[in-house]
Structure formats: C-alpha cells, structure tokens
Amino acid sequence: MKKRFALIGYPLGHTMSPFIHNHLFSLSNTDATYEALETHPESLKQQIEYLRSFDGFNITIPHKEAVIPLLDSLGDSAKLYGAVNTVSQKNGLLTGHSTDADGFSAALKLANIPLSGKVLILGSGGAARTIATECMRHGCEVTIAVRRSSVLKAKALAFDLKERFTTTAKFICLEDVTGEYDLAVNGTPLGMYPNIEASPLSSHQMKNIKYFFDAVYNPEDTLFIKTAQNLGKQAISGMGMLVLQAAKAHEYWYGAKFDPEDIKRLIALSNQEMRRLFDKK
Numbered sequence: 001m002k003k004r005f006a007l008i009g010y011p012l013g014h015t016m017s018p019f020i021h022n023h024l025f026s027l028s029n030t031d032a033t034y035e036a037l038e039t040h041p042e043s044l045k046q047q048i049e050y051l052r053s054f055d056g057f058n059i060t061i062p063h064k065e066a067v068i069p070l071l072d073s074l075g076d077s078a079k080l081y082g083a084v085n086t087v088s089q090k091n092g093l094l095t096g097h098s099t100d101a102d103g104f105s106a107a108l109k110l111a112n113i114p115l116s117g118k119v120l121i122l123g124s125g126g127a128a129r130t131i132a133t134e135c136m137r138h139g140c141e142v143t144i145a146v147r148r149s150s151v152l153k154a155k156a157l158a159f160d161l162k163e164r165f166t167t168t169a170k171f172i173c174l175e176d177v178t179g180e181y182d183l184a185v186n187g188t189p190l191g192m193y194p195n196i197e198a199s200p201l202s203s204h205q206m207k208n209i210k211y212f213f214d215a216v217y218n219p220e221d222t223l224f225i226k227t228a229q230n231l232g233k234q235a236i237s238g239m240g241m242l243v244l245q246a247a248k249a250h251e252y253w254y255g256a257k258f259d260p261e262d263i264k265r266l267i268a269l270s271n272q273e274m275r276r277l278f279d280k281k
Contacts, residue, residue, distance in 0.1 A: 003032035005253070008039040008047055009060035014277045016217075016270055017058060020246045023266050028256040039063065045070055048094070056088045056253040058246075064126065071096045075252075080137075081130050086249040097252050100127070101134040103245025104213075108183075110244070110260060111236045113211045117182030120145060120209065122174065122200040124154040127215045128187030132169065135185075136161050142169040145177050145200075174200055180208040187215050191222035193278060199223040207231055217242050218278065220271045239274070243267050 007017045021034040032055070039047045044063055048070045051057050059067050064083040068074065071087065077098040078084045084096035108115050119140040121132050128144070135142050142161065146154040154171040161169040184206065190198045196219055206212070212228040217238035221229075228235035243266050250256035 099248035103241040106244040107240035123188035
C-alpha cells in the first residue's frame, strides 16, 4: 500500500520539501506520496486530526512548538530541543521528533568540519536555539551574538543553556564580535532571498574564524558564505542541513538509511532545483 506523508506550515511558498522527500523515497525504494498542506494557525488542531491517517508528516514555521500539545507523545529529541519538525504515526498515535540538530551536525560531518571548540552563534531564534543546544551537547564553548534589540532574548537563551548543561554560554552584540572562533553559525535570516545583500558579520570580524555554516539555503551562496570564501575559509550553506534533517525524518518514519554519496548528490540537485524555482542562473 502506498504510504502518505505531508508537510504543514504557514506560509509554505516555494518549499523544497516535496522535491527532497520524493527523491529520498526513490533512493529507499519506498512507494509513497508527499504533499505540502498550507495550514493556518487557526486550523492546526483540525489538520493534525486529519493527518492521523497519514504515515507521518513534517512541521515547519510557525507550528514547531504549537503542535506539541496536540501530539500523543514526544521522542527524546523533541524533549531536548523543545520543538517538533517531524511526526511519526503508529496505530493512530502521533509521536513528535526534532531532526534539525541532526541535520546540522550531519552537514558539518559531511563537509569534514569539526563541531568542537569555540562556536559563535549568530541569532537567538528557533534555529539558533536548536543549534546552540546541539553545540553545548557536544561540549563546545558557545557565544551567542545578536542585535541590541535582542539582547534580553539572548540572555534568556544563555541562562536556559546553563541550566541544562551546567556550563556557561556567553552573549554579546553583533557589532562587538571580535577575536578567534573555531566555527561561526548564522542562525538568523540575514542574507536570505530576496534580501541577499545582508550579512550578520563584516569581513573584518570574520578573518579570525576557521569555519562557517549558514542555516540559510536560499541563496546557496549568501553574502556571509561568499565573504568567508573570499577570505580563504571553508563555508557551507544550509541546503545540506535541510536534506539531512529530511533524511533523519525517514529514519523515524520507516527506518531508512542513506548512502552519504547519494545525499551529496541530492544536496547538489536540491540547490539546482532551488535556483530553477527562483529563476537564478
């Protein structure tokens, strides 16, 4: 019997999820459909009940936290990161998981970038929170850098991380970033299409940082990425994280495992498809 999966979020626009998941089904020889269901917050509860007949589904902004009370249980990953982006279904019961951190750490591993040492995380929103938690879990020394208007939010995140991991995460303003770091992670939307001329750091601030990761995947080469590469640094975009977190969802859904070379090819194909969708040459 053909399996059924879906994505819910609002708005969805040109989502890459159907393209990525359908390729993953093909790689795993799984007969399945995947559809994007734009779901307004007011319709979330009704949509979740409808999705109980599906084999599983993904969740994106703005439902990653709001969905939690509507599920029957949470896996360890969802409890750790406080958000859900993947739901598995068994006997009509829904279990929430989080695969974003898996996608982040796996993307670094695929690029041979170590997740260790001093990590600078730019931003304090949902993506930055998940990545900061994953870095702390790996024993990294974390510094959170934000705009002055977000200092209180960054302070709250740093306090929460200290409570959970017993080590201290620092917080500073973006304009005060200086010194050496092993890895800088852009967890903000700065540089995302269509505002592609924005970057959270200047070239001067980036010169003493070894590696760079941008959670933004559209465009593939953000100003943040291009600036790092112009400095001779290794820098990767968010498409790898997007594909690898999707692959982890398939593991939760039906135990799938994928060859790293197949994943690399899918990342390249996904970047190509993204450029086609946004008329990029």
